[in-house]
Amino acid sequence: xxxxxxxxxxxxxxxxxxxxxxxxxxxxxxxxxxxxxxxxxxxxxxxxxxxxxxxxxxxxxxxxxxxxxxxxxxxxxxxxxxxxxxxxxxxxxxxxxxxxxxxxxxxxxxxxxxxxxxxxxxxxxxxxxxxxxxxxxxxxxxxxxxxxxxxxxx
Numbered sequence: 001x002x003x004x005x006x007x008x009x010x011x012x013x014x015x016x017x018x019x020x021x022x023x024x025x026x027x028x029x030x031x032x033x034x035x036x037x038x039x040x041x042x043x044x045x046x047x048x049x050x051x052x053x054x055x056x057x058x059x060x061x062x063x064x065x066x067x068x069x070x071x072x073x074x075x076x077x078x079x080x081x082x083x084x085x086x087x088x089x090x091x092x093x094x095x096x097x098x099x100x101x102x103x104x105x106x107x108x109x110x111x112x113x114x115x116x117x118x119x120x121x122x123x124x125x126x127x128x129x130x131x132x133x134x135x136x137x138x139x140x141x142x143x144x145x146x147x148x149x150x151x152x153x154x
Contacts, residue, residue, distance in 0.1 A: 006096055006098070006104055006105070007099075008096075010096070010097045010098075010099070011025065011094060011095060011096050011097060012094075012095050012097065013025060013060065013092065013093070013094050013095075014092070014093040014094075014095070015070065015071050015074075015090065015092055016070060016090055018070065020060075020069070020071050021062060022060045022061060022062040023061055023062045023063065023131075024059075024060070024061040024062075025058065025059070025060055025061075025094060026058075026059045026061075027055075027056040027057050027058045027059045027135075028058070028094075028107065028141075029055060029056055030053055030054065030055040030140075030141070031053070031054055031055075032050050032051075032052075032053050033050070033051045033052055033053070033054055034048045034049060034050055034051060035048070035049050035050075035051045036048055036049075037049055053140070055138070055140065055141065057115060057116070057135040057136060057137050058092070058094075058109055058112065058135070058136040058138060058141075059133065059134075059135050060133065060134045060135075060136070061131055061132070061133045061134075062131065062132060063129045063130065063131060063132075064119060064129075064130040064131060064132045065132070071134065072117070072132070072134075074088070074090070074114060075114040075117045075134055076117070078113055078114045079114055079115075079116075079117060087113050088113070089111040089112060089113045090112055090113075091108055091109065091110050091111070091112065092108070092109045092112045092136060092138070093106060093107065093108050093109075094106070094107045094108075094109070095107075105143060105144075106143070106144035107141050107142070107143055107144075108141060108142055108144065109136065109138040109140075109141045110138060110139050110140055110141065110142070111138055111139040112136040112137065112138040113136065113137060113138075114134060114135065114136055115135050115136065115137045116133070116134070116135035117132070117133070117134055117135075118132070118133045119131070119132050119133075120132075120133075
């Protein structure tokens with residue numbers, strides 16, 4: 001019996017139409033904030049009213065690539081130049097793939113721009129791979145309705 005459940009290790013990230021291989025992607029969440037309002041004369045409870053939708057930064061992690069990458073160049077240009085020049089935003093796509101490589105879920109992060117770049121600690125006593133981490137802020141993300149995700153469990 002074959003399982004239709006998706007696995008979290010088979011994914012690809014696309015930046016400017018090119019595959020940008022990463023070991024780990026996190027921050028895929030959004031939530032609706034609420035505001036508590038007290039109603040005069042009613043002491044038993046507070047009304048909880050919806051306000052705005054918020055999301056976390058998208059965090060990308062991979063082994064440090066010694067040769068240049070468009071993504072790292074974009075980070076350097078955005079973070080190093082501060083607000084001297086306009087920040088260039090790009091849409092970033094994340095695809096979760098099935099065992100045969102078919103896109104099951106496609107998330108698109110609109111108007112993304114880098115807000116943090118970091119390299120893992122260097123330790124002479126350990127032989128770990130040096131990792132780089134990139135954090136992207138974005139306006140919002142959407143799940144593509146034309147992926148086969150809805151057909152997986154039919």
